[in-house]
Amino acid sequence: MNELKIEDLTCYRGENLVLKDLNTKIKSGETLVIRGSNGSGKTTLLRVLSNFIKSYNGKILFNDQNVLEDSNYRYFFNFVGQKNSLKDNLSVKNNLKLWEIIYQKNISYSKLLEDFNLLHLMERDVASLSDGQKKCISLLRLNFTESKIWYLDEPFVFLDDENSQTLIQKIKNFNTNNGIVIITSNINLQNIFTNEIKI
Amino acid sequence: MFALLKRDLYLALYSSSSFFYTSSFFVLVLVILPFLFGTNDVQLQVLFKGIIWIGLSLSILLTMERIFNADYEDGNLDIILQQNPSIEVIIISKYITHWVVYCLPLFIVLPILSFLFYVSLDSFFLIFLNLFFGSLGMVFIVTFVSALTLGAKRTIFLKAIIVIPLFVPFLIFGTNLESWPILLALSMMSFVLSMYVSAYGLRLYVE
Numbered sequence: 427m428n429e430l431k432i433e434d435l436t437c438y439r440g441e442n443l444v445l446k447d448l449n450t451k452i453k454s455g456e457t458l459v460i461r462g463s464n465g466s467g468k469t470t471l472l473r474v475l476s477n478f479i480k481s482y483n484g485k486i487l488f489n490d491q492n493v494l495e496d497s498n499y500r501y502f503f504n505f506v507g508q509k510n511s512l513k514d515n516l517s518v519k520n521n522l523k524l525w526e527i528i529y530q531k532n533i534s535y536s537k538l539l540e541d542f543n544l545l546h547l548m549e550r551d552v553a554s555l556s557d558g559q560k561k562c563i564s565l566l567r568l569n570f571t572e573s574k575i576w577y578l579d580e581p582f583v584f585l586d587d588e589n590s591q592t593l594i595q596k597i598k599n600f601n602t603n604n605g606i607v608i609i610t611s612n613i614n615l616q617n618i619f620t621n622e623i624k625i
Numbered sequence: 626m627f628a629l630l631k632r633d634l635y636l637a638l639y640s641s642s643s644f645f646y647t648s649s650f651f652v653l654v655l656v657i658l659p660f661l662f663g664t665n666d667v668q669l670q671v672l673f674k675g676i677i678w679i680g681l682s683l684s685i686l687l688t689m690e691r692i693f694n695a696d697y698e699d700g701n702l703d704i705i706l707q708q709n710p711s712i713e714v715i716i717i718s719k720y721i722t723h724w725v726v727y728c729l730p731l732f733i734v735l736p737i738l739s740f741l742f743y744v745s746l747d748s749f750f751l752i753f754l755n756l757f758f759g760s761l762g763m764v765f766i767v768t769f770v771s772a773l774t775l776g777a778k779r780t781i782f783l784k785a786i787i788v789i790p791l792f793v794p795f796l797i798f799g800t801n802l803e804s805w806p807i808l809l810a811l812s813m814m815s816f817v818l819s820m821y822v823s824a825y826g827l828r829l830y831v832e
Contacts, residue, residue: 478703478706478707478831480831480832497710500707500710505703507703509699510700511700513639513699516636523635524636527632529704564700
């Protein structure tokens with residue numbers, strides 16, 4: 427059983443107080459939705475949790491160990507931000523190849539693309555894809571690591587109903603396998619994921 | 626480090642125009658010279674020693690956006706930072722890739738250009754050494770400027786204003802054929818400065 431605990435988290439960006447005395451915890455098999463208006467600090471919170479931002483007050487504990495002191499923490503999570511991490515001038519296949527190298531994991535591209543019914547896009551240049559298609563491909567990065575936590579920053583933006591359902595199913599499957607998911611969202615997802623905090 | 630190095634080299638291979646554009650640019654800068662100054666052997670040899678440095682400087686300067694900024698803008702920098710615990714390892718990998726992708730092609734075409742400009746074998750060897758050590762130092766310089774200006778958009782002119790004065794010592798000593806030890810020393814100093822400042826720039830981005 428894994429547990430992620432946020433204790434008295436306060437974070438400044440420049441002189442602006444973005445996160446103030448945030449406390450919450452989340453266990454294996456749960457999904458937490460972070461809601462808030464634009465600029466409320468949702469992305470900052472995910473970047474803090476992912477250790478990209480290290481200057482903050484308070485503690486983030488994963489299985490009672492401070493994530494700032496745990497050199498293995500980076501292997502435990504997968505972060506998919508709002509940027510797609512795709513090279514526009516390359517084909518989808520070549521982008522997957524680059525991820526395969528950096529994540530050092532061999533994976534079947536066809537099987538991967540079938541997740542979102544994107545097999546027909548394999549040889550297409552990323553520049554020619556729609557924003558929704560790019561978003562789906564960026565979400566395929568979740569398959570490249572055996573992580574215990576997924577941090578997803580606005581994952582439903584640009585997705586149509588069918589792909590949103592596919593993503594929801596992937597999140598639920600990950601929860602079933604004891605994974606922890608933290609999602610930021612502008613839209614109300616309470617009818618799907620009940621665990622929600624507002625910042 | 627090897628995963629990042631391999632990834633960057635594959636990225637350059639997939640965008641194969643990178644190799645082609647920089648070496649073509651370098652060749653074109655040199656080839657227009659005889660049209661401007663005539664085909665006098667001695668004059669061309671003198672011009673060649675100077676103009677190869679202009680070509681090299683421009684090739685390195687114009688490609689500096691690709692060191693960190695391209696990965697920053699599309700979000701790949703987050704993946705790189707997550708997968709590589711040491712920022713220093715990332716910087717060293719970027720040095721190697723940038724030199725291999727944007728400088729090595731210039732060294733491949735250099736013998737042909739030297740032949741076209743009537744450069745003797747002895748002079749060619751010294752020019753080659755000068756360019757080799759100088760190009761290393763120049764790559765170190767553009768890397769730290771690129772890291773420091775990470776996230777700043779459309780700032781190629783600002784970057785050029787910062788970089789060009791730092792290139793001047795390389796250009797001064799580069800045109801003197803016997804000065805490769807000085808260029809080596811300059812490159813070593815640039816390396817120390819670059820490691821420190823690039824790491825600071827990347828940490829600023831992370832923080």
